[in-house]
Amino acid sequence: MANEILVLGATGKTGKRVAERLQKKGIPVRAGSRQGNPPFDWEKAENWATVLSGIKKVYITYYPDFVVPGALEKIQQFVDAAKNTGVQQLVFLSGRGEKEAEEAEKIVINSGLHWTIVRSSWFMQNFSEFFFLDNILAGYFVVPKPKALEPFVDLDDLADVVVEALTDDKHNRKIYELTGPELLSFKDTTSIISEAINSPIVYEEVDMDAYVNTLRDYQIPEDIIGLMQYLFTEVLDGRNESIKNDIEDVLGRKSTSFREYVVKATQTGVWNIQNGQR
Template identity: 45%
Template sequence: MAIDQTKVQTRDDARPILVLGAHGKTGARVMALLQAAGHAVRAGSRNALPAFDWNDRATWGPALEGVSAVYIAYQPDLCVPGAVETVSDFYQAVAKAGVRKTVLLSGRGEPEAEDAEDALRATALDWTIVRASWFFQNFSENYFLEEIVAGEITLPEGLAPEPFVDADDIAEIAVAALLDPEGGRHGGQLYELTGPEALDFPEAIRRIGQAAHRGIGCRIVTMDDYAAALGQAGLPPDLAWLVIYLFKTVLDGRNTPVADGVQRALDRPPRSFAEYLARTAPTGIWGAAS
């Protein structure tokens, strides 16, 4: 079903803000925060009106027409082949449409994501980059959720601790940057976003089980066995490649140190994994919580 833009624009006196990846973890949160504050929003997705599709450049102009700012979350990830070239061309479309304010969601530790950042810096746009670690919500909104609910998660060996970050923090920073006046506090800023501590996956799973009051196993296998298991589970080859690439690249230790991006952007510490557990476990999403 197409999204009726008249139902997501709440202020007729404001040019809408285009949110790409409107159904994703951060995009949906950015949309919700903007709407709650009464700002006009345009969902950037293939089932919106006007539609937006990264693979159909004819949709870019109509989606950008009349907007005041744009939140860029590339799907499925900036590391996939051709992504940097596509987003670089999209920056030019943004400039051609007369849009100045641009916020890019980038991936911490991904060389290709840094190439996309460099391409944005080279434009005349008023840009902000939010370079994020892996999200807390990967444990509760997809990716690992099904296995956690089943009671055991399988992971490849050799994964370094990761300072997971709350998608709510990312969205709050993105909204602040989207609403920032041109030349304001967030213009030309790169915020490297992490949580306050790095956790390895077995420890994160242990804490989730503790919060949910149930046992959740964590089985570690070789990377080759893990890749084979993805194929046996029916994951499409391109998505299996992406998962293995991210595990080998992002989780090799380069991202383990915490960063101060949330503090710099919001003047407060990042939300902790304990805070995430305290509000998520009572929903019952992980099973036998109470």
Template identity: 40%
Template sequence: MTILVLAATGKTGRRLVPQLRADGNEVRAASRSGEARFDWNEPETWAAVLAGVRAVYLVAPEDPEPVEAFVAQAVRAGVERFVVLSGRELEQAEGRFGGEMLAAERAVAASGVGWTVLRSNNFNQNFDEYTWREPLLAGRLGLPIGATGEPFIDTQDVAEVAALALTEAGHFGQVYELSGPESLTFGEAVRMISAALGRPIEYVELTPAEYEAELLAEGFPAEVAGALGGMFEMMREGLITTPTDTVEKLLGRPATTFAEYVGRVWPPH
């Protein structure tokens, strides 16, 4: 069975591909710049990556418009299983954040073939591989989140759960809520990273308007700033602050703690 991994160069995809291959699976790693070229906005790239594929790891594009057509084409090509990366409590945030992930969930649920949804909290790796990396290294992270906790999850844990769902029986129709084992405030997380770096990092509480203004000043597009603002609005409501034990139940080991992540990654190599 060939497994197609979309967004294969992303935070979860680049961990999932070697995980699957180490287990002896045939994997097609696809992205705009990966081993197999795939672009959501260029449907002419879809057929080649789908040829001979029976399972797909799907990370939705920012624009959800092509997802339904892709899923339909994948089913016609012989795909029998989808595993979709999504976020927790997105129905509560609809219209504010996560519309593309909800569209992917709904497309695979209506596909007529097997599907599994992985609803994840924010990744540990958002601190060293994404939006928060440069502010942390510069010594100041400002966010509009207050004292609301977040059970950050490690992307390696997500990749291992995805590998199970893509290759083993018993996961069809399941929606897995994935989190780390403990809920930390962003201030606590920043203090742990600061200690690992051996130098101070200031955590600053911003209003939503201040946060949007800072993102725009840093050059983020308005739609990205709006989506991030919507995410923090949903998080402030406490909808995703409670940890789950799903990772431990599925993998047979505890989920990675934030302290373990910090000890492994910080300072960045």
């Protein structure tokens, strides 16, 4: 279809939001997922040309993370395939303050195509759509002793920025750092959620070994455990302890606060105790 945009991770946390927004604008979307038609899989490069056929713009998200061995090689291979099939623009989701993510960014920047980089802080939705949800429902939130505060970002804001980048040429060759409007600790976020759902949540900070054991008790996959070890030991060291105004610059409105996000999430019923372990 004319002007069809390929959205990788179209069933994931950011991809599904981007796809929904594009469709509401009347822009056709090709779902880059294992359930897509044709299906997309980062492990099946032989099918990428078919997925990219006729596509001019791509939103790239890489799963599970840039620190996974072979990630950069796969991204380079995908960008090459995109260029060879006639893609003209890439919007790339990156991690804020991650060395490996910046290496991946260089592949996109040096592609010769139009590009926009979107560097994201930690997602607020990790508390309602990722394994932190289990902690909230269990009433027991445990994290490694964090070294810094984090400006958590709302994925609805992120998706709005990505859609702007995909639909307006003025964002070409721009790097945006997306943050929320405040620096918060995990204790702060837990407290805000506890207050909103009117239910106590025990907050505990432990050493990394104890944290890993807790994740395994929750049967979290080993690749996610490795990612969390990396994030808590490498990324949460103070390098991202700052707030940026890029969301406001792109969208013309303030970024969503954590309390505003919590109100939205509460209204969905995701934290209702009857849905969880208590």
